[in-house]
Amino acid sequence: MAMEKTLWKHIQSLKHRSPLVHNISNYVVMNNTANALLAVGASPVMAHAQSEVREMVQIASSLVINIGTLDEYWHQSMLTAAETAHTSGKAWVLDPVGAGATPYRNTVLQELLQFRPTVIRGNASEIAALANTHQSSTKGVDSTVESHTAIDDAHVLSRAYQAVVCISGATDIIIDEQRIFYISNGHPLMGKVTGLGCTASALVAAMLGVVEDKTEATVAAMALLGVAGELAEQQSKGPGSLQVNLLDKLYSMTDNEFYAYIKCTPQ
Amino acid sequence: MAMEKTLWKHIQSLKHRSPLVHNISNYVVMNNTANALLAVGASPVMAHAQSEVREMVQIASSLVINIGTLDEYWHQSMLTAAETAHTSGKAWVLDPVGAGATPYRNTVLQELLQFRPTVIRGNASEIAALANTHQSSTKGVDSTVESHTAIDDAHVLSRAYQAVVCISGATDIIIDEQRIFYISNGHPLMGKVTGLGCTASALVAAMLGVVEDKTEATVAAMALLGVAGELAEQQSKGPGSLQVNLLDKLYSMTDNEFYAYIKCTPQ
């Protein structure tokens, strides 16, 4: 129970401290990401202009960079933001959407990795592509393989960049240089709602704004989203209502609900 | 009943084959479009960077270009994507949002037409403007006239570009060089939800990824959306809940529901 209590304490910290989370994200998910951050108690800001991106990183508690709908302008903004976070010791999350789908994405991702993301979160196809081992497995932005197939790739990335790596899927796997955690929450219907992976990355960034241990922060964010999704699905008739109910549940989840559903096992 | 059975078979194909649909679309609708594609079983990818747009067209099953919030950069990306689709024989859908509203839109659309869209889907004002016959009838992005007023324009476009043309409205009209189909599903409240025309175009693109006959593919997509909208409206209190219920119904529609509601008549 000790682990679960610690995670719930972290979830409560979000509400009490309301960290400002800077999002450089994609057009598809910005609305839902902002709403998810508000629902858990964080304060989102979306800003990508090269004329202000440095200042925005400085005033935020943490940063998330999501390359979903990148182009050459956003590419430069992402590099500037990542560099600013890196040099000022600010925690940042890399969400390598569609890694492996095109050479351009791979190039941008290798550049971003040089600025040492605190956490890397992607599906198994993306994590594998990022580690340069199975570049052919990506189909657009959805994973074609299961989380555990990318564990070796996650270890490679974690060691190379001193990052926490989270492989999300039916089971979420969180890896750092010493530890590995498995979270078996969530529901398959969540795969029919666009951008819940992006939401996960944003929640990890939020948690990094209030929790010192970056691995625990990642586990807490993934557990929160997984349990909320599982509870929300029970009241949903399909992916439309799941998207709505998930925001409600991120906002209203009780400690009893969290403790009754959380399935997190360290190895 | 033969026609209805064929359409339902096409709808099932989407779920079984999960085509990757490349969207170059507008900021307003990207989230809902992605969710609608996921709900029917397709796999959406949104990508517009000139550094990767060619590769993304190549790996996708089909493409949709929607000019809703275009600018000069997106204009070039759209031309490159359309050209790539054209030269590689990939099916693509043109959604001429706001055709006729400004000279710039008309110019971009004429350029895109040179790359021979497989299907053109718009409201009556847009189809008329695209055929250069009634350029003054567009009010922003909403149609000011009924579907049947644009039938002659649709024939002009269909012959000029060997395209299937779909005029959407209270009655959806699908025209190719030989045939014409009328679909009388849907509900007026759908006009109060932004971007359902864009969703229609994306569903047509998805269907083109799994159905050989491009006219049948268009009819199947429009029928699916119309029936889902009609069923969803029965459970809705306004446009907000309709947007949510529509996604649920696109995901959960049964064959019995489809057969009970579909009103499609070939002429």
Add this chain to the structure above:
Amino acid sequence: MAMEKTLWKHIQSLKHRSPLVHNISNYVVMNNTANALLAVGASPVMAHAQSEVREMVQIASSLVINIGTLDEYWHQSMLTAAETAHTSGKAWVLDPVGAGATPYRNTVLQELLQFRPTVIRGNASEIAALANTHQSSTKGVDSTVESHTAIDDAHVLSRAYQAVVCISGATDIIIDEQRIFYISNGHPLMGKVTGLGCTASALVAAMLGVVEDKTEATVAAMALLGVAGELAEQQSKGPGSLQVNLLDKLYSMTDNEFYAYIKCTPQ
């Protein structure tokens, strides 16, 4: 009761006259803004291309400029649109999202103010930053202070630019050079839904398309949103369902509901 009847008459005008509202807004909120405009009877168009922004301002009834996710390209489009509105006597609303957060935002806002917005709507932090008095009080895009703390700043802005100024918050305060109105509707949960301030600005722009008195137009729009939010919250389980129910209520609100809830007091 005279004031309330006038406001309701204005709300009805939106449905009857369906003004075309040109939005140059941010990526986070475009979908919800468009849906809110459709729900109240207006016709939204989102367009920012420098190749068409002048023409789009000309054909629209009114314009809203929202700097939420601005960059250098959008900055130029905003200036061109504001200048076109100013020189052609078209009403426009300035939503100074994140004013005070970065020097870039402040620079852009000072440039936009030269084109005399008809109405300025922001939260207290933004209004204060815009008046150059408390630049340090902004935290990202959410206000850190209450509406009444910015009343002096609003008066400064109103006098300097002959604009109506609306400070939104728990109490919305609408100020012009002679009058001041207080609206005490809405619900705290609305702060957990992203972009309802942006929705407010868009509704003000819609109302300016049908109401001569610009202060009354602003009061009517804010009252409509506040009452709808209050009614919608009663049926909501959290911010996700509130976002949905709000659109339903903007669409379906009756005169009896409006009269029973409206709390608007002129001073």
